[in-house]
Amino acid sequence: MDLEQNNHKPQLRKPGKFSQATENGSFDELKPAEFKKSAFLHEETLSSDLRFIGRVFTVETTEVELADGRRSKREIVHHPGGACVLALDEDQDIYLVRQFRVGAQAPLREIPAGKLEGDESPLFCARRELMEEVGLIADSWQLLTQFYPSPGYTDELIYVYLATELSKGVQQLDDGEFLTVEKLPLQAAFEEVKSGQISDGKTIIAILMAAYLQGKGEL
Secondary structure, eight states: OOTTTTOSOOOOOOOOTTEEEOTTSOEEEOOHHHHHHHGGGOOEEEEEEEEEEOSSOEEEEEEEEOTTSOEEEEEEEEOOOEEEEEEBOTTSEEEEEEEEETTTTEEEEEOOEEEOOTTOOHHHHHHHHIIIIIOEEEEEEEEEEEEOSOTTTBOOOEEEEEEEEEEEOOOOOOTTOOOEEEEEEHHHHHHHHHHTSOOOHHHHHHHHHHHHHHHTTOO
């Protein structure tokens, strides 16, 4: 992957009244006849109220009009988005970090990840997190996918990268960040996803996609 060509944040167009999601996740304009069939899938925002401004996200409540004219309330968590990276070495081992997660009230194993800072691109974020958390540099990068972890209440979008051709750098943990680094064969990680031992969503997606590519002989 050419880093210069892929160093800009991918633009994901939000769906509107006359658009629908395609198989690749983009949105195509609907013809009038098609719009009539899909109009019930649209909600019109009537008003919004910013309720909370935090260090990582903001929370907004909105009033929307449904397709049948009724009104309803929505609560939306606005998040800048994030990037994660599955680093795969020449022995087909991946690198996980184990850290305490307040939502799970337990330590979880995950691939390196972080939120986008300012105007940085997802690729830059993934490269930064790989260095900071694991102390690795990768010469080859591939965007595996991008996904909404929970679109029912948040607009967070996460970009999933595969990093190969690894070399050692210097780990640079943030102040107050405590974690351990573990190396695991990709196939073993795949089995732990199936058994539920690995339960973090972005990590599951990355491992399944990498295992699929490995099975096709593309890794």
